[in-house]
Amino acid sequence: MSDLEIRPATAEDLEAIVAMLADDPLGAQRESPDDLSPYVAAFERLANDPQQHLVVAVREARVVGTLQLTIIPGLSRRGATRSIIEGVRIHAEERGSGLGTLLIEWAVEESRRQGCRLVQLTSDVTRTDAHRFYERLGFEASHLGFKKNL
Template sequence: MSDLAIRLAVPDDLPPVVAMLADDPLGAQRESPDDLTPYQEAFQRLSEDPNQHLVVAVREDRVVGTLQLTIVPGLSRRGATRSIIEGVRVHADERGSGLGTQLIQWAVDESRRRNCQLVQLTSDVTRADAHRFYERLGFTASHVGFKLAL
């Protein structure tokens, strides 16, 4: 996959990124690709925060994957810095190509480069295929997560 580039997202990447976020049963319920306004505002906030890294995978000038990496300084674990991987998506045409592995490897490498001691991610309980994928990459299901909608 030498023709693949992983780079920071730019505003013009928002339409394909949002389309990928919406391209599954869960995303279809919570994303609105027809109205990019909230995504543009969120992108601006992300761009201004040095601990946020929204990246895209690009092949032949086409956005084919994305993820967000957040760097979180902390006190626990002897003052460890951790990273959180979120919003991992691969375009339907690219699934099974190894692109997801490359995206996660980029995030792990970047986390090491930023002196993180731990990489975390969450996945909806219904995403069994994603769970197998993350476990294959060495992640372990170590915690139970909780959410509170505001």
């Protein structure tokens, strides 16, 4: 995949990122690609926070993948810093190409570079293919997660 670049996302990438976020059954219910204004505001918050790393994978000048990596300093685990991988999406035409593996490997290496001792992620319980993918990359299902909509 020598023709692939993983780089920080720019505001110009938002339309493609949001389209990928919306391109699955769960995303179709919660994303609004027709109105980018909330995404623009969110992008500005991310861009101004050095602990946030929103990246895109680009091939032939086209955004084909994305993820967000958040670095979290903490007191637990003897003051360990951890990272959280979120919003992993691969363009439909690129699924199964190995691009997801490359993006996750990038996130793990960046986490190491940032001094993290733990990388974590969550995945909706219905995404069984994603669960197998993460397990194949060495992640372990270790916690039960909870959410509360506000």
